[in-house]
């Protein structure tokens with residue numbers, strides 16, 4: 265995974281709360297068996313409205329999504345993260361994220377950073393006033409900067425470290441294979457085991 | 464200080480903990496389906512890894528399968544490719560798979576319990592958010608994304624932050640016409656769609672203890688709709704009786720050993736929850752949703768709320784958007800809302816008791832003209848059981864469609880879906896915009912309300928029928 269340190273790009277304000285993963289990418293777009301190619305599904309229903317904020321030419325090429333509270337509840341589909349990445353997003357800012365989305369974002373290398381709702385609203389106003397100005401999202405300093413404005417953000421310290429280093433979770437865990445084996449030897453014999461697959 | 468049930472199970476699964484890092488916890492059971500696994504298996508192949516414990520992994524085909532026929536191949540080539548990929552991956556990595564058309568196939572959260580694989584004290588994961596269903600057995604069960612699926616396949620563990628604990632105590636007795644579904648919708652309406660975020664919920668109290676295992680599954684299933692990481696119920700005699708004799712339940716001396724352990728799985732009297740919510744069951748009535756998240760719900764006897772009366776500006780805007788999408792006006796009585804589609808099924812309400820509840824209402828009645836009712840059992844075994852009890856005949860005589868097992872109209876991924884502008888009463892778990900088909904509108908209801916609605920043509924409870 266590519267390390268994430270400081271990202272500079274244009275932002276797009278999405279003034280909605282409770283943006284669930286069925287909105288981020290509807291189920292009919294989940295049939296691919298690759299990790300890419302999901303950009304066309306991103307906000308597919310809302311994009312049919314020519315006035316939808318992501319359709320406005322002024323926001324073309326934006327890479328920072330500034331969303332309302334409770335972003336990403338619902339289905340566990342990681343396709344939501346893949347769709348955002350495929351469409352060029354590297355950062356989502358919200359005052360609150362659903363748990364599974366946060367895990368998926370971290371695994372996919374998408375930064376999901378939490379700001380206060382008041383700061384999200386300030387940023388919405390700033391971006392709407394000057395949509396072409398660049399916004400800096402600094403994971404080293406845990407700070408978002410836009411012109412003279414700035415705000416600190418919260419992120420799980422372990423997730424931050426993994427993103428900064430670009431580390432793969434599975435590699436990290438497999439360093440503890442011995443501990444996993446030790447644990448396995450303590451498991452009770454009656455715990456369920458699936459019968460071998462029929463040949 | 465004492466520990467909660469969730470803390471006990473968690474502690475028993477910590478493989479490694481280090482300051483500042485998430486705990487590495489062991490996973491006892493990993494359930495797999497076709498939609499969220501293909502990229503995980505690809506990742507294994509790319510990195511040359513194997514599946515660490517195929518014997519703790521079980522796969523099924525559910526999200527994509529058509530339910531009008533189970534003849535292979537699936538007509539939709541993209542759905543077919545996804546199911547084919549699962550078959551290929553399971554064969555290559557030595558994982559047992561229950562394919563469509565076979566006796567053990569069904570929705571992943573229906574077959575785990577049915578096989579006796581979902582047991583007290585386990586950690587259970589699946590690349591699906593409704594994995595919380597298995598918490599009904601007193602297990603910590605939660606949904607994960609595809610990268611985490613790959614992680615569990617490779618290492619049978621997951622790094623996870625220890626969740627906070629929440630008690631939802633439902634005291635008193637549920638009135639006879641109130642189902643587990645009404646109870647959980649009322650809970651979500653109370654807590655809010657993200658009110659339990661970061662928590663594992665333990666459902667407690669007399670009303671919970673009185674529920675059957677299937678009703679407990681309905682409750683735990685929708686924990687995620689309150690944002691919770693998981694939801695669970697301490698095991699008791701109801702749990703043991705359900706498990707005894709199931710294919711994967713322990714037997715003989717193993718049963719005694721397991722039972723002795725299961726009896727320790729309860730929250731200590733002096734344990735402290737991080738948050739507590741109390742509800743009185745006796746005051747509940749059938750609940751239905753009016754909006755586009757499961758927390759936007761009121762009693763069936765109520766009216767569509769007025770966004771102007773919602774103080775919180777964010778929630779007010781959400782309600783305005785929802786009413787626009789649902790094409791509803793504030794003040795409309797819920798009973799005045801007509802539907803054209805009724806869906807009975809899903810991992811929330813696709814079990815035999817759900818079908819029985821609906822069939823009891825439909826016996827001797829007809830689905831209203833202009834209403835299409837789909838009855839989709841949660842598993843092939845549920846289908847067979849229903850047929851043995853003659854329920855299929857009741858549904859067909861009433862004019863409903865009797866289908867094969869699958870996720871069906873719970874999500875718009877297979878041929879069963881709403882057309883733009885259609886409105887359903889659905890026993891599934893999500894009323895998100897477009898969840899049942901682009902432009903479709905969903906009201907979440909219990910099986911009895913679904914059946915009564917099908918007969919009346921508008922949202923209704925069985926007591927409303929002549």
Ligand code: SF4
Pocket residue numbers: 525526570571572591593809810811869870873874891892
């Ligand atoms: S029935 Fe619905 S919620 Fe349950 S697993 Fe299938 S798609 Fe998911």
